């Protein structure tokens with residue numbers, strides 16, 4: 001049983017109009033009541049449930065006023081955590097929220113751990129594990145599509161599908177039990193035929209979910225996109241164009257960018273984590289050298305490379321060196337500065353010359369093709385954010401793979417005429433793996449680990 005009362009700032013610290021402190025637990029209302037003085041002089045619990053009340057937070061020891069606030073209390077069980085909840089709206093910024101939190105702590109409240117409110121919502125059965133995880137992803141979403149995927153998950157789209165599959169598995173285990181207890185040849189044959197067709201159907205459903213996880217990953221984590229090229233080709237200009245902001249320094253001096261610069265952008269609803277890098281060349285400059293090394297080191301982790309060439313210069317050894325270093329990666333080749341007289345020797349580019357997008361950043365030409373190409377590359381197939389179930393969580397994906405393996409074992413065993421007992425083992429394993437996704441069958445330490453990745457106050 002959870003018997004302590006927790007509190008945290010639900011808004012992020014920093015400059016903001018208001019700050020909201022949330023309390024949850026059996027003593028939430030009692031403690032808040034001691035520290036809140038309403039304008040009407042009524043006690044908090046005498047005021048109406050779920051209505052904002054104007055007043056002040058007062059330190060009862062000194063009678064000092066901490067801040068002017070609006071306080072609402074919500075009685076269990078119709079609350080986020082299913083416990084009694086109080087929200088104190090104070091002035092934003094770090095001073096007021098911190099002072100009020102300190103006051104609460106000295107009156108018996110414990111500071112909430114990361115994700116503890118949502119963890120309580122899960123423990124008290126208000127959300128299943130996929131829904132709780134969706135809450136975290138919603139808060140971290142960087143594009144509308146990323147948000148929508150998590151929102152559908154919060155509404156239970158993924159849980160519903162998993163529970164649907166689990167129901168089929170449970171029916172199978174029940175049927176097998178009956179057969180094991182009352183063995184009769186005909187019945188058993190029927191059971192095996194049924195198990196086979198249902199297992200195939202489950203494999204199909206799980207595969208569909210696994211397939212969606214590629215799209216899910218893109219929307220959740222973004223595409224790690226590295227801009228590479230020799231010095232002065234317009235990498236930083238491209239970064240700024242994509243960001244729609246003068247973030248990277250642009251000059252006509254080769255070697256301008258020294259360090260890697262990372263920013264998130266939203267390209268047609270797809271989040272891109274875009275990294276501008278130092279132009280690749282052999283240099284004696286110590287600082288630049290480090291930048292070049294950093295750029296090359298990032299190649300491994302990149303999902304996508306935007307390799308920029310300069311149409312107004314010939315292909316040089318640096319270009320070739322980069323081409324060599326990015327072999328096997330997912331690359332979009334861009335030929336920039338096509339507004340200038342062409343000096344580039346296409347024959348040096350071999351096979352990629354037919355695959356190069358011509359752009360001019362200064363004249364804003366050809367740039368929309370980058371977006372088209374990214375979409376074509378990463379959003380293959382016909383998965384719809386609006387209508388499909390999209391798995392965007394690595395934990396879910398791993399468990400789906402495990403479930404897929406177990407249910408495939410069932411089919412394999414049927415082929416080998418295994419006993420019903422033998423099939424039963426793998427069916428139960430499949431059930432367990434899927435149950436771990438929704439939190440049905442999950443261990444405490446794993447739950448702690450999942451919620452530890454949340455933010456404070458959620």
Ligand SMILES: Nc1nc2c(ncn2[C@@H]2O[C@H](COP(=O)(O)OP(=O)(O)OP(=O)(O)O)[C@@H](O)[C@H]2O)c(=O)[nH]1
Pocket residue numbers: 229230231232233234235236237238249250251252253254255256257258277278279280336337338339340359360361362363
């Ligand atoms: N004519 C022309 N000039 C461009 C174009 N794009 C960028 N430039 C110019 O090329 C120069 C280099 O641009 P940057 O964006 O700093 O190039 P960079 O690749 O980041 O260079 P380093 O950081 O030194 O590696 C600047 O003077 C830009 O204004 C273009 O499409 N056409």
Ligand SMILES: [Mg+2]
Pocket residue numbers: 235236237248249250256257276277278279
């Ligand atoms: Mg640059």
